[in-house]
Amino acid sequence: MPNPTHEVTIYRLSAAVPDIDAFLETLPGTYLDESASDDIAFPEYAGAGAVAFHWRRAPAPAPWVKAATRLIGPLPHDYETLDCGALLQLDVDGDRYAIGFGSGFRAVPEQFKDHGFGLRFTIRAVDADRVRSVVRRSMTGLGRQDATHVPSGIPIGHIGVSEYTELVGRLAGMVDPDDLGLDRGKPVRVEGSAGLRLRIPLDRDRLVALLRRISEICARTVPDDFAFVEAIAPVRDDWRLGDLDRRLDDRLRDAAGGAGDDTGTRLAAAVPMDLADLAHQARSHLIKIGSAELLCRGDLDLEVVLSRCRLQHRVPPVRALRRGEVRMCEDDEGRRVIGQASADKWLAAAVRVKEREYFLVEGTWYEGGSEYFASVRRKIAGLFRSAPSLSLPAWPDDLGPLPGSGKRGEAVYNEWVQDTLGKSSFLNLDRTGARTEFHGANGFEPCDLLGPGNELVHVKAGRGTEPFSHLFSQALVSAEALYLRRDARASFAKLVRDTSRGARELPEGWRPAKVVLAMKVNRKAPLTAATLFPNAQIALAHLAQTLAGHGIEVEVIAIPRDG
Structure with missing residues (x-):
């Protein structure tokens, strides 16, 4: 008899949540807090710590109850006819995973999700010749989003993703079951974005083994075919965004640093992508950060922008930058404006935090691994x-x-x-x-x-x-x-x-x-x-x-x- 499975979305929790008590403190006012009735269970897992939540709401069928019962334990009988949900958290070798059943995925706070987890796993596990779907967004500033779906699978190189100007937000494909430690003959379909969607075994020991394999795969070096994906992955974790902004604040306050220093944060002048075609017509730039306007003839002078940020004492420099504006002018006096954008879009920044490199593009933080930049250097050398x-x-x-x-x-x-x-x-x-x-x-x-x-x-x-x-x-x-x-x-x-x-x-x-x-x-x-x-x-x-x-x-x- 084959081992039963159930398709779920797995999330990995970020370092922002230190323990279960911190998680419980976020529940007031959330989806889980609005439930008519809820409870906590502590199922036993060999080699893993586990805690589960389950709840019910207004009447509705719940087809997932049988699968959840195998992994969590007995649930109230009326759950099968109510709008209810369950959330299973597993701590496997220091990595914490959350698996939702029914509406359970809604109970995972956004600030606690590792938003790069699902995509990080998928590009390391999926066969590059059997990609089923890709959703990507253009970095041109036009907000364009494209999706390609090929049910039979296709090599990633045939999809036509622009490796250096498009953000891949979701990817689906086929994974060798042996790589996941699963005893099944057919390849496993997985889909990754913030979470990871795949069929999981309804056996506690096998589930822990699967999660352990998932952690091992996430730690691998990304294959060359998918290296471009991690170069321009947007940072969505609130705690990481706050940390990067604080680092940039410190760098912007550093009057003696210049455009490059030894603090690990490098700055550069940039041109917004939707104004790049007009750059050759620019003869001056009008900078407005705070109450004053300054004229910069020729190319934009990064030091002028930085000095204006440092003078704004009532707000942090990064906030002043985002509130400011730079206007591109086709005359030397700054009177004939041909384009304008918020001041943060005229700044590029690169920050190295441990083994990861983050860079600011068009006012948005992105994450890139050192392996990607090494591959880029090899291509342009x-x-x-x-x-x-x-x-x-x-x-x-x-x-x-x-x-x-x-x-x-x-x-x-x-x-x-x-x-x-x-x-x-x-x-x-x-x-x-x-x-x-x-x-x-x-x-x-x-x-x-x-x-x-x-x-x-x-x-x-x-x-x-x-x-x-x-x-x-x-x-x-x-x-x-x-x-x-x-x-x-x-x-x-x-x-x-x-x-x-x-x-x-x-x-x-x-x-x-x-x-x-x-x-x-x-x-x-x-x-x-x-x-x-x-x-x-x-x-x-x-x-x-x-x-x-x-x-x-x-x-x-x-x-x-x-x-």
């Missing part, structure tokens, strides 16, 4: 060549605009490169626009320099590697537009011809074959895949992966500093 394919001159420290020019930064360097090496080698196309119906009146900036082999060269300078994420976004928009749209290529060909005054012509049928990201870092440490800010590493990996699908090569070149 090949973009940094020991011998660059193009030779860009060193950026003179004293390079400035001609009198009355008004140009700054990259614009001056790009013009100087063209004047120094000639239009046939590097044609200056900085602050020009290729026009299409899709990209609006101003079009899009195709590149800063057109290389000798018609490479699209994008140039950026910064005090660290942090400002480069939106450079990658700009390069992606440009390359995809020129590859996919005929009107974009026609406009670009005319732009090249007109700007060079006939000295340069794109060949018939041209499409972009190579994108070069030329970056100058004002610091002693060399520019490498490992020294990029984590968010910039992810953006670069996404850029390279996407353009590789079009057959477009990506290379990163460090522009040397003068002297």
